[in-house]
Amino acid sequence: MAAVLSACSGGNSKGTTKVKIDDLGWVVVDTFTANHYADYQIRDALMREEFVSKVTKPTGASSFGKKIAEREWRAFNANLEEKGTVTTIEYERGFEVIKDGKHWFYDTNHIDESDLEFRMDIGAAESVLHPGVWEPVWIDRTMLNSVAFYFIYRCGWKDIEGFYISEREQPKFRIYDGGDVKIKETRFK
Numbered sequence: 001m002a003a004v005l006s007a008c009s010g011g012n013s014k015g016t017t018k019v020k021i022d023d024l025g026w027v028v029v030d031t032f033t034a035n036h037y038a039d040y041q042i043r044d045a046l047m048r049e050e051f052v053s054k055v056t057k058p059t060g061a062s063s064f065g066k067k068i069a070e071r072e073w074r075a076f077n078a079n080l081e082e083k084g085t086v087t088t089i090e091y092e093r094g095f096e097v098i099k100d101g102k103h104w105f106y107d108t109n110h111i112d113e114s115d116l117e118f119r120m121d122i123g124a125a126e127s128v129l130h131p132g133v134w135e136p137v138w139i140d141r142t143m144l145n146s147v148a149f150y151f152i153y154r155c156g157w158k159d160i161e162g163f164y165i166s167e168r169e170q171p172k173f174r175i176y177d178g179g180d181v182k183i184k185e186t187r188f189k
Contacts, residue, residue, distance in 0.1 A: 015030075016028050016029065016030055016031060017029065017030075019034045019039065019042060021042055021046070022043065024043060024046065029042060029046075030129065030130070030131055033128060033129055033131065036077075036079045037078060037128055041078050042128065042129075044160075044162075045128035045161055046129065047157065047159065047161075048154055048155075048157045050157070051154060051156050052153060052154070052155045052157075054155065055155045057104075057106065058094065058105040058106070058107050059105060061091055061094060061096050063093065063107070064092060064093045064094035064095075064096075064105075064107065066091065066092050067091055068090045068091060068187070069089070069119075069185060069186065069187045070087065070088070070089045070185070070186045071088050071089075071090070071182060071185045071186075072085050072086075072087050072182070073085065073123035073124060073139075074086075074181050074182075075099065075125070075126070076125050076126070076163075076181075077125060077126035078125065078126070078128050078149075078162075080163070080169065085183060086099045086124045086125075086134055088122060088123055088124050090119055090122065093108050093109075094106060094108055095122060097134045097135065097136060099134045102132075102134075104134055104135070106135070106136050106153045110153055110156070111136070111152050111154070112152065115152040120185075121138055121178050122136050122137065122138055122139075123149075123178075123182065124136055125149050125151070135151055135153055136151070136152050136153055137149040137151055137152060139178035139181050139182075141176075141177045141178060145167040146164040146165060146167060147165040147175050147176070147178060147180075147181070148164050
């Protein structure tokens with residue numbers, strides 16, 4: 001886990017703290033993030049955040065066009081904690097993510113075309129840097145037999161931020177491929 005210098009009394013999960021990240025030095029992150037994620041996960045999230053933070057995210061789905069599908073998924077964060085379910089709504093030009101009555105919107109203009117080829121496999125996972133915020137992820141089985149969750153709202157960042165359920169962890173979650181994360185799907189004409 002990341003080396004933590006807590007800026008909060010008692011090390012509670014509210015507020016911010018400083019962590020030392022290889023290649024980046026000392027950075028300020030949410031205390032929950034510092035206490036739950038490895039330094040490489042925080043580094044990757046911070047690098048993607050540099051690009052995402054420059055983009056104004058949509059506040060609704062009105063510009064996304066026709067609704068294509070609604071899917072319910074098992075909800076995970078990058079620390080492999082299962083957190084109930086999350087819903088994604090796929091539109092022609094965007095995705096809506098719904099978790100615990102909250103909604104987030106992501107336009108396809110800031111998602112790499114190669115990620116959009118697999119629209120049926122786009123679920124959602126909790127943000128590493130923003131606890132309680134859910135983002136679209138592409139869920140796939142890797143050549144190393146892991147189930148991968150890749151954050152796809154990259155806004156031009158060329159690298160990949162993601163997390164994996166390794167082959168040895170799969171029986172614990174009863175997840176052996178992306179289909180085991182999807183609970184149900186409704187397609188619209």
